Amino acid sequence: MPEKKVSDSASHISRVMMPTDANIAGNVFGGTILKMVDEVSGLVALRHCNSNVVTASIEHMDFLYPVHVGDLLSLDAKLTYVGNSSMEVFVSVTAENLMTGERQHAGDSIVTLVSLDRDGHPKPAPRLILTTDEERRLYAEGEKRRNLRIERAKERKKTG
Ligand SMILES: CC(C)(COP(=O)(O)OP(=O)(O)OC[C@H]1O[C@@H](n2cnc3c(N)ncnc32)[C@H](O)[C@@H]1OP(=O)(O)O)[C@@H](O)C(=O)NCCC(=O)NCCS
Secondary structure, eight states: OOOEEHHHHOEEEEEEOOGGGBOTTSBBOHHHHHHHHHHHHHHHHHHHHOSEEEEEEEEEEEEOSOOBTTOEEEEEEEEEEEOSSEEEEEEEEEEEOTTTOOEEEEEEEEEEEEEEOTTSOBOOOOOEEOOSHHHHHHHHHHHHHHHHHHHHHHHHHHHO
């Protein structure tokens, strides 16, 4: 199976927020942002493994700044860690006020997706080629999160 670089699948999506994306005061729903996080992380995983993928978990979603109707919401996403069939994606969310040009870091998220074969079973994903110290640091952190998650799942099984 070919190995791939982080830059091979890094992706960006953006969309202007409309009234249907927000509450009556014009604040964009968290769910609107989460849906875009799911979309862009799915795109990264799909481009990495070129097979069907599903979202297995969202490690966190921090909403750091309010987003309003009329803002341009931009999401940048890249792989941080690849296990056997699982892929961890970091997503950064930026809101741009199109009237002033002001940009704010509006949130970030870590999503894990799993590569599936045609029968819907987990399938190995290409190994990740790490080219920078930053990529190696993020990979090590992703590996720690995966091991912690597996430990927690074992504990939950024991305690029922
Ligand atoms: C995710 C899913 C495919 C895992 O299937 P499974 O039978 O548990 O498979 P495995 O135990 O072999 O795990 C496969 C990989 O998923 C990872 N994984 C399983 N559950 C996970 C979770 N909750 N969070 C993150 N990764 C998870 C495993 O660590 C493993 O990674 P690895 O191959 O890199 O070691 C399965 O639980 C599923 O289909 N869930 C529903 C997904 C979905 O429909 N998402 C859309 C929103 S509902």
